[in-house]
Amino acid sequence: MKLALAQIDSRIGDFSGNRRRILAAAAEARRHGADLAVLPEMVVTGYPPRDLLLDPAFVARAVAVTEEIAQELKDGPQVVLGTVAPSGSATPGHPGLWNAAAFLSAGRIAALVPKRLLPAYDVFHEPRWFVPGGASSPLEIAGRRLGLLICEDLWDSWRPAPRYCWRSPPPRSVPESWKSASATPAARRRPSSSSMPWEPTTS
Numbered sequence: 001m002k003l004a005l006a007q008i009d010s011r012i013g014d015f016s017g018n019r020r021r022i023l024a025a026a027a028e029a030r031r032h033g034a035d036l037a038v039l040p041e042m043v044v045t046g047y048p049p050r051d052l053l054l055d056p057a058f059v060a061r062a063v064a065v066t067e068e069i070a071q072e073l074k075d076g077p078q079v080v081l082g083t084v085a086p087s088g089s090a091t092p093g094h095p096g097l098w099n100a101a102a103f104l105s106a107g108r109i110a111a112l113v114p115k116r117l118l119p120a121y122d123v124f125h126e127p128r129w130f131v132p133g134g135a136s137s138p139l140e141i142a143g144r145r146l147g148l149l150i151c152e153d154l155w156d157s158w159r160p161a162p163r164y165c166w167r168s169p170p171p172r173s174v175p176e177s178w179k180s181a182s183a184t185p186a187a188r189r190r191p192s193s194s195s196m197p198w199e200p201t202t203s
Helices: 015-031 050-054 056-072 160-165
Strands: 002-006 036-038 078-086 097-105 108-114 139-141 144-150 177-181 198-202
Touching: 002 015, 015 036, 015 056, 015 078, 050 056, 056 078, 056 097, 056 108, 097 139, 097 144, 108 144
Parallel strands: 002 036, 036 078, 144 177
Antiparallel strands: 002 198, 078 097, 097 108, 139 144
16 A cells, blocks of 8 residues: 655634645645555644633534545545544533544545544643544455554543544454544654655555
């Protein structure tokens, strides 16, 4: 599988600009023959949107733009990107949202994987807006089974990835590898000067 890691610079609330950046990164990935392009956590809204998430119109726009991007990418490549979505469990004073990774394939949102571990320390206050997701099944992408993690899900001492695997379920329910979307400003082998917003890798 050939991956494109699209570390683009999205901006908070700039839905039209973020949409253009996402589509440009996906087009670059397609030109390089990537099977899957992976973009950062909450790339659709920009990170962190904080109390903008309390505005229903902001959330509705994020959902609509995610769907528009999926339709634009109907001819590929497949994409995993960060967005927000209603969880269906809103309560008075809490929007009940998911911080989610959306898997876009064949012109639609084929899967939505919510973040499970929500940080509430230092500058992070995610439980103010989000509710945690539950366990999710691996996705079948380019003949491989991939599990999706978002930021804290990967490096917290209570890791969903190994705990998932320790259950010893039937083989087809165990991911062969994990892909993590994060808004933390870090990269592996980021070139010192390059116009490319992504890094192709093969796994």
